[in-house]
Amino acid sequence: MANFSTPNLEPNQEQLAVIQAAPSDRLLVVAGPGTGKTQVAAMRLVSLLNSGLHPAQILVLSFSRTAVATLTKRLASLQIADDRVIEDLRHLAVRTFDSWAFRILRQSGHAAPDLLARKHDQNIQTLVNLLGDANNQFLTQVLSSIRHVIVDEFQDLPGVRSELVIALLSRLITERSSEVGFTVLGDPAQAIFRFANRVEGEVIPDDPWSELKARLHVGLTEISLVKNHRSTVKLAAMANSMRKILRSEEFDADAK
Numbered sequence: 001m002a003n004f005s006t007p008n009l010e011p012n013q014e015q016l017a018v019i020q021a022a023p024s025d026r027l028l029v030v031a032g033p034g035t036g037k038t039q040v041a042a043m044r045l046v047s048l049l050n051s052g053l054h055p056a057q058i059l060v061l062s063f064s065r066t067a068v069a070t071l072t073k074r075l076a077s078l079q080i081a082d083d084r085v086i087e088d089l090r091h092l093a094v095r096t097f098d099s100w101a102f103r104i105l106r107q108s109g110h111a112a113p114d115l116l117a118r119k120h121d122q123n124i125q126t127l128v129n130l131l132g133d134a135n136n137q138f139l140t141q142v143l144s145s146i147r148h149v150i151v152d153e154f155q156d157l158p159g160v161r162s163e164l165v166i167a168l169l170s171r172l173i174t175e176r177s178s179e180v181g182f183t184v185l186g187d188p189a190q191a192i193f194r195f196a197n198r199v200e201g202e203v204i205p206d207d208p209w210s211e212l213k214a215r216l217h218v219g220l221t222e223i224s225l226v227k228n229h230r231s232t233v234k235l236a237a238m239a240n241s242m243r244k245i246l247r248s249e250e251f252d253a254d255a256k
Contacts, residue, residue: 024147
């Protein structure tokens with residue numbers, strides 16, 4: 001494990017299982033409010049760098065610019081003793097799905113004016129289609145350096161963005177199974193887009209968590225961060241009970 005510490009978190013057993021996992025491990029991390037998700041993601045990144053991975057071998061994707069800024073700020077707060085890791089963090093890019101899709105499409109030969117004239121979802125769908133083309137050798141070359149993918153706030157990815165994650169991970173694992181790992185973090189109970197569909201009486205979209213587990217179940221380890229560091233024991237227990245209700249199939253069924 002990297003030689004670093006943080007004044008805000010002394011990792012418990014579940015958090016350490018995420019932080020110290022090998023770069024080739026495939027993790028689905030369920031983390032509710034107050035369980036230290038962002039801190040664990042930051043410490044996971046440092047641990048990956050300490051294991052020998054280079055910044056270019058780690059792809060970090062998050063839902064929004066705000067989420068990217070939050071993770072970047074948390075990385076900066078870690079007290080790291082290893083000068084090499086400190087330098088590597090300066091070169092580590094944390095991107096939104098929109099910016100990463102734009103970057104890869106540009107590298108794949110798409111003209112910038114054409115991409116800028118389209119909606120973000122259209123660009124992401126184009127990349128999803130390219131990832132599904134196993135014969136696209138240029139894309140294989142572009143992705144060849146990636147050894148680990150970290151996805152933050154996965155529950156907030158509607159439609160094509162969750163499709164992008166699954167398509168990307170499926171392609172990487174298919175082409176380089178034993179070499180590539182991933183850490184997907186989030187909380188299905190906070191899936192605001194699915195909740196909005198329920199409230200508006202619209203068709204509830206497929207659950208990206210269930211889809212990811214169905215498509216990438218081989219070698220997948222699911223870890224739940226359950227200790228709430230923000231609330232009292234009683235409030236944390238109440239919140240955990242509510243999360244179970246929100247995640248239940250019966251909740252979806254009643255809303256249809």
